[in-house]
Amino acid sequence: MNQDTTTPGSLRPGGRTARVRESVLRAAGDLLAERGFAHLDPAEVAARAGVGKTTVYRRWRTPAGLVADLLTEMAETSLPRADTGSLREDLLANARLVAHTLNDPRQGKLFASLIAAATADPTTATALRHFYDTRLTEWTPCIEAAATRGEIPPETDPRAVLSAVAAPLYYRLLTTGDPIDDHTATLAAESATLAAHSGLFTP
Template sequence: MGHTGAAEDTAASDHASDPTPGSIRPGGRTARVREAVLRAAGDLLAEYGFAALDLAEVAARAEVGKTTVYRRWRNPAGLVADLLVDMAETSLPHSDTGSLRGDLLANARLVGKTLTDARQGRLFRAIIAAATSDDTAAAALRAFYDTRLAEWSPCVEAAVARGEVPPGTDPRAVLSAVSAPLYYRLLASGDPVDEAAVSTAATAAALAAEQGVFISGPARSTR
């Protein structure tokens, strides 16, 4: 398997002015086609990685015409971008346990469950690998995490309102501190992403937040 050839490149250039993949929400049959194509693309990414993602193979697996795939997604990076949009939209909403530590533990467990899933773990490895070499994939991955951080930021904002953490605490920094050690285990150390790792990541982030480690902006200079 390999990337698309000259014919596919021509098809992509013919539609260079088309909307960015993922920027239009389809309905009806178009929505079903999108669902089938993104499922096939995700399976192929998990099985073979980004370097082997081929639009013709995606079309075959999804039982969709090649022309449809080339016209709508244009190239493998376009598929990755739309796949990440779909993943962000279908991810679970943030928790509201009544405490920052409880919310961060729920967040850490969600991240851990995703990274240890047989399909999703391999899929994220492939997407992250794609983002290291393709600007479109990198932008899509940043947008995915922006969406997820925005979804969970109210947990930290509520903790500020309850007085659990100081005013000026940066929600993105707190949430990133939860997930970063879990991704490190997945991508670098190879250590297990187990319940102990999940609990430690959430507790460490909560303790640091309570101590004002994640205060940003003018609030930091007043401490």
Template sequence: MGESGAGPGTVRPGGRTARVRAAVLQAAGDLLAERGFDGLDLAEVARRAEVGRTTVYRRWGNPSALAADLLSDMADQSLPRTETGSLDGDLLANARLVQRTLADPRQGRLFCALIAAAECDERTAGALHRFYRTRIAEWAPCVEQAEERGEVPPGTDHAEVVRAVSAPLYYRFLVSGDPVDVPAADRAARAAAAAARAGAFTR
């Protein structure tokens, strides 16, 4: 659900290849945040990453492939779920993580660019869908545990509850222009928890 930890391109073990990838993805993320998908120029990415153009073109080839790799890296680095011991606490933690991500000047613009690109680019769309499936799968066990504790009815769709938390925040972010602030996050979490307890998400 959004929600990267370290920024895209954080250096990880793996030698020069990993360092080049990290630098390129960091530069790509910066450029996407600044200019959107239409401004994702591979030559400019290479310049900012201080690597050869040939390296960038040979490994990624086009902006779609680079955006897809960036999303894959973001999924790998996403923060783990928070487990508070209650459905309300867990969903509140999820909502506030989504809120912080969308309200962050760089991360918010980056997600906006990637979501916009996914509307017209099939490869980016596939990578974006995989990213969100990964995030939903990370948080769904919180609802599963709530079901085991008897907080929600048997047969509750765990993933749907998680989607219900972030959906109002993305609506504000992408459609209405209303603030994506902490009160909005808290309302989204409380509404999803109440609906789940009432059986709205049973299969």
């Protein structure tokens, strides 16, 4: 007998099964935003999604399995990178996208819950790292293009630049609770742009 080695929820079928996945992940995200990872009950997820408990337990197995697939789905459906022809404008678009996401009443709480869960659950931590790796990969061409245009040194580390944009915004979400307004997003983008121009993100 072949052993099932697929990741929970990792199949990508279409039709009814795809609609079930969408409903289940929406319900899981709602519960995470409302109550956090510690109270993510697959049975309640099933009830909210309008599907059988056996469906959820068979496909996702555990709360961590639900979170892993939710993060996969979020990475797949996130907005694509900007392409303005300017490093400053690209980073400003990135900062405003992050700020918009973290300010959203549901999404902000959802990310806070996911980050908190990742500190204690290895499966969630791995899934969260994969999510951010996917997003950094999506936006890396912005920095590579800026280097090609001569705006920044060719050896600039794209991920360091992008992390410098997002870090102040997540700090406000998770630590100070200060507003993540457009001024904050603009300041984060401007600071990262100036630092990149100065060569601070080179090896």
